[in-house]
Amino acid sequence: MDENIKSSKIRESFTDRIFLIGVYTFLIIVLLIVLYPLIYIISASISSPEAVMAGRVWLWPVDFSLEGYTEVFNNSDVMRGFSNSIFYTVAYTVIAVVLTVVFAYPLSRKSFYGRTFLMFFIIFTMLFYGGLIPEYLVVKNLGMLDTIWAILIPKAMAVWQIIIARTFFQTSVPEELVEASEMDGCSSLRFLWSVVLPLSKPIIAVLALMYAVFQWNSYFDAMVFLRSEELFPLQLELRELLITQTESGVNMDIAEQQKREQLANLMKYSLIVVSSLPVLIIYPFAQKYFVKGMLIGSVKG
Amino acid sequence: MICPFILIRMHDNFIVSASFCGANLEKEGLTLKPTTEMNQPLSNSVLKKQKVTQWKLARKSFQKHWQLYLLIIPPVLYFIIFKYVPMIGTVIAFKDYNVVQGIMGSSWVGLKHFEAFFRNPVAWDLIQNTLYLSLYQLLVTFPLPIILALTLNEIKDGLFKRSVQMFTYAPYFISTVVIVSMIVLMLSPRLGIINQFIELFGFEPVNFLGNADLFRSVFVWSDAWQQTGYSAIIYLAALAGVDKQQYEAAKVDGASRIQRIMNVDIPGIMPAIVIILVLSVGNLMALGFEKVYLLQNPLNLSTSEILQTYVYKMGIINADFSFSAAVGLFNSFVNLILLVLVNYLAKRISGNGLW
Structure with missing residues (x-):
């Protein structure tokens, strides 16, 4: 224009x-x-x-x-939550990206028998959602309650991300390349590892960023599935400190109490900045990739 | 059963339960066939010839891609365990679930829990709260991204356009907990910056979160603040795809900018608008529940208690699994009806739909 x-x-x-x-x-x-x-x-x-x-x-x-900020970094709960969150985010992202790629690639191959059924199989789960309670019972029956697995596994794949990855593989790994490799006797696994993966760095970046931001920002699963404070991710600690906090100094004189109150109030602002920092640092990259991911996904569902 | 690499490292119970859950699925008659069952011949077929070729295809594919079939076992298992088993698990809404007997062993009670819910006067308040909040949300957060995209599309590429885009996307990446904390801090009646402005202009401070009438507005407009920029991306992409020749033609005909927006841009992005609308209505009953829960306090509960927060409180906190599963199922059911209905209407009116 x-x-x-x-x-x-x-x-x-x-x-x-x-x-x-x-x-x-x-x-x-x-x-x-x-x-x-x-x-x-x-x-x-x-x-x-x-x-x-x-x-x-x-x-x-x-x-x-x-x-x-000094107050934030001297708070052991916050620091523990911070390191927990880093662990959850890294481990979850690795699991989720591996599972998504491993599922999306076969779904993108025309010669893979059963792909239409499998697509239906996953899209169906977008329409019907079991609900919180049955999901909770599954996690409970698997003995995952109050373990790190409750954070890493139940949300390990998202349908939307599989669709994005599949669309990417369909458009950027041409069927002729697959056929040529088959002629040369290259196995599917070898082809995936040494041809598809090197070609797929952009989509892996998109998936990793989407999953990582999701995990870093989520609190709800932790609230439902975790009881022990040592396992709490940062967002759950934040919820306690920022929103539900009712702590008050009892055995302090008024001046001291006022000082504490002021500091506690200030700490909330610093806490918001510190907890958003990792996401803000990757934001310039993330923005580009998120947009890309959203556009690939919207090309064809 | 082959234990794929991810599962091996997990909790011992997992593998046991995984096969247990698989057994459940078969009992329920759900035909999910992971890999090995692919090469079973489908005998009693009417169109034998076609079936034979299907079987041949399957066998050929399995021979060629057997490694890929092994690879998809973990993801398929994931979907069965964490998506399909909970779907079947919703039967507890029709049972009196107790931990000892398990989901399958508990006795059937029919619609008892649904009746209990609808007899309770709270039910209608919850349904109303859920619908009002969702509709308000839809009315605000559906048109705003379209307006933002249309106006952004009018201005030239450059620093200003890029900064507007970059900064309006940014809030999308802030977590729900942090957004709610920001709301609490900024709207607090004594210290919040917003109330300091209000007092500066000589008005009485407003207790935004302690006022049930204001809860919906706080929720919806903070959501608009967070999501509008990001949601506009899809419309901007659609606008980039609008045929340039139509602009030329409109110009030659002497159309003004507003006329071009009305007659070229909007019709051009109509398919995107319809699809997003259908999707938003489909999510009407499932919106922003995590944020609602965080914004709740005893003072605003009369408007902020929605079906899903109620399910959480009754189910997870009070451990009344069957009753809350019934409420949750009702919620999903209404959602599904809405989705199907809107999709039908959209197809009827505009010719576009999800399916």
């Missing part, structure tokens, strides 16, 4: 110009609405406890201090 605009600059009518101004105003407002909470949280997290409590922070940091 760009060339069109250039070639017809003179014909841009008055109403069109007004309209365009309206469009820009709208987008600027959208941008401000999206950005403001993010900037505010970050600014508050690096301000002093008193300034945050007194409401003096509204856009930029006031009385720069890192007390909130």
